[in-house]
Amino acid sequence: MxxxxxxxxxxxxxxxxxxxxxxxxxxxxxxxxxxxxxxxxxxxxxxxxxxxxxxxxxxxxxxxxxxxxxxxxxxxxxxxxxxxxxxxxxxxxxxxxxxxxxxxxxxxxxxxxxxxxxxxxxxxxxxxxxxxxxxxxxxxxxxxxxxxxxxxxxxxxxxxxxxxxxxxxxxxxxxxxxxxxxxxxxxxxxxxxxxxxxxxxxxxxxxxxxxxxxxxxxxxxxxxxxxxxxxxxxxxxxxxxxxxxxxxxxxxxxxxxxxxxxNKMDKRMWGKPGAKIGFVAAGKNWLDLVHALALLNIDEAEAERLGITTYKVGQTFPLDMRGFHDWAEGLDLIVVVEEKRKLIEVQVLGRRVGLDRGGRRKAQADRSASQGSHFRRPARASGLWLAQGRWCRIDARSGTVPNQGRA
Known part of the structure; x- marks a missing residue:
């Protein structure tokens, strides 16, 4: 050598x-x-x-x-x-x-x-x-x-x-x-x-x-x-x-x-299908998200235990909605972490065009990436988010996501 x-x-x-x-x-x-x-x-x-x-x-x-x-x-x-x-x-x-x-x-x-x-x-x-x-x-x-x-x-x-x-x-x-x-x-x-x-x-x-x-x-x-x-x-x-x-x-x-x-520009980084909480970020915000999870002592194994999955976006516009839908399937809560004006979130919430199984464009009714999911900007980067009108905190020690009262 x-x-x-x-x-x-x-x-x-x-x-x-x-x-x-x-x-x-x-x-x-x-x-x-x-x-x-x-x-x-x-x-x-x-x-x-x-x-x-x-x-x-x-x-x-x-x-x-x-x-x-x-x-x-x-x-x-x-x-x-x-x-x-x-x-x-x-x-x-x-x-x-x-x-x-x-x-x-x-x-x-x-x-x-x-x-x-x-x-x-x-x-x-x-x-x-x-x-x-x-x-x-x-x-x-x-x-x-x-x-x-x-x-x-x-x-x-x-x-x-x-x-x-x-x-x-x-x-x-x-x-x-x-x-x-x-x-x-x-x-x-x-x-x-x-x-x-x-x-x-x-x-x-x-x-x-x-x-x-x-x-x-x-x-x-x-x-x-x-x-x-x-x-x-x-x-x-x-x-x-x-x-x-x-x-x-x-x-x-x-x-x-x-x-x-x-080219799979957007991808699941942590967690598996069946997770209930998903976090989405791109670029500098992705670095902030990873840092925030680290401050909460949440690594990949702990995220999986807590039912958390993360999704890293490479191309923020236009967003790959087919890939996003596949990742978001079954999630109860999706948190989009963005700076200043929202870009990813508005595409997820405002999309009116879907894809059929062959990848062709087709008109579809207004729906979010995962039916029943809710999208909010983060209230803080250290574990506190606004979801469904309630404050929720991830407790990394107990693995629970307790309600903290209405916002």
Whole structure:
């Protein structure tokens, strides 16, 4: 057995894994990995990274410039944007590179970065570019830096709803490994659905440092069966606003949901079927949920004994409702843990479209994911929740969930 030589320069060497990375450096490696994955698939692609720095994405330009040699060798161009919306406009153009058969590459995959207020000012470009679509061998990822507590911002911003308003899917990593994994997934989703894809970042996930699995073949992605419209979902040379909106409403959203289900982006983490209490969270909230359970001395074995199951959401919009229904079957209580404005909960409560056994869309009556279940925001993160109009506390020692009186 020989000792493995480890160097800080390993972070951008695709021959090395595992590697030590912070979240911003993971964005650099992500671009290199995507190029390598495309090359292995027989595609001659290029990458384009542009945006405007701002915490928690304030060091993207620094890390991209430090890796300029590796990025150039991988045909990845980094260019700081004059502002966020001009950067997004340039990425919109990158998806048109091969439309007339004149492009140098088979497609251009792109990464936009900016903090929450920059997302707001980019709304016009986001809507137009997302309606137009992405290249089948390109794809665009939007890394949005959120600051819910206003630690370094003039507003306490949450960006998901700006993307939802433009019909963009959103993925929410809970750490550095998932910045890589969800980034690879997001570009594949963008190509499949023709949509730009949001990658939610926060200081707790993007400014963290971890040892990660950086193999280019770590993610084995599945392409779901899906009834595509004539001409597919990607960007077209000749198109109209009416046709773009029809594809968006009737196909693209459901394509994104099908892609999430096929790749199991949302999954049961603790507990088994037959549990009675379920907890749902994504990204930073997942870390908070795990921490809260740890404070209550609830580990996986104890959760199973108490009849508790947990569900980790990777793609927060559109939510994989088929997977959620399967997990929620038989639960008496579901607690959705979210920050600021609700996103997962409103999809669960407001869904009006279901799936038949063949995965086809069908109209259905208004019902929650589990009939008889109740959904509430957490009143506290340390074991006290509002459910069915009553305060309930999980007693980890006795295994009971006693009523504590009406709220």
């Amino acid at each position: 020989t000792d493995q030589k480890v160097s800080l320069t390993d972070r951008f060497d695709l021959e090395k894994s595992p590697v030590l990375l912070n979240g911003t450096q993971a964005l650099v490696r992500l671009m290199l990995m995507q190029k390598a994955r495309d090359k292995a698939a027989g595609l001659n692609t290029a990458g384009y990274v542009t945006g405007y720095r701002g915490s928690p994405l304030g060091a993207v330009d620094l890390q991209m410039n430090r890796a300029a040699k590796q990025l150039h060798a991988a045909d990845v161009l980094f260019h700081e944007g004059l502002n966020e919306d001009l950067a997004a406009t340039a990425l919109w153009g990158s998806q048109q590179a091969e439309l007339r058969g004149e492009g140098k590459f088979d497609g251009v995959f792109g990464l936009w970065y900016g903090k929450g207020p920059g997302v707001d000012r980019t709304g016009d470009v986001m809507r137009h570019a997302n309606m137009a679509g992405t290249s089948k061998n390109g794809g665009v990822l939007m890394a949005m830096g959120d600051d819910h507590t206003g630690e370094s911002s003039t507003v306490l911003h949450q960006s998901e709803w700006a993307l939802v308003d433009a019909y963009m899917p959103v993925v929410s990593p809970a750490g550095v490994q998932e910045v890589l994994d969800y980034g690879i997934y997001g570009i594949a989703l963008s190509r499949f659905s023709g949509l730009w894809v949001g990658l939610k970042t926060m200081k707790d996930t993007i400014e963290a440092t971890a040892v990660v699995d950086g193999r280019i073949d770590r993610m084995n992605l599945a392409i779901p069966e899906f009834d595509m419209p004539d001409g597919g979902l990607n960007i077209r040379l000749i198109d109209t606003p009416t046709e773009q909106e029809a594809r968006m409403i009737d196909y693209k959203r459901f394509a994104a949901e099908a892609f999430s289900h096929a």
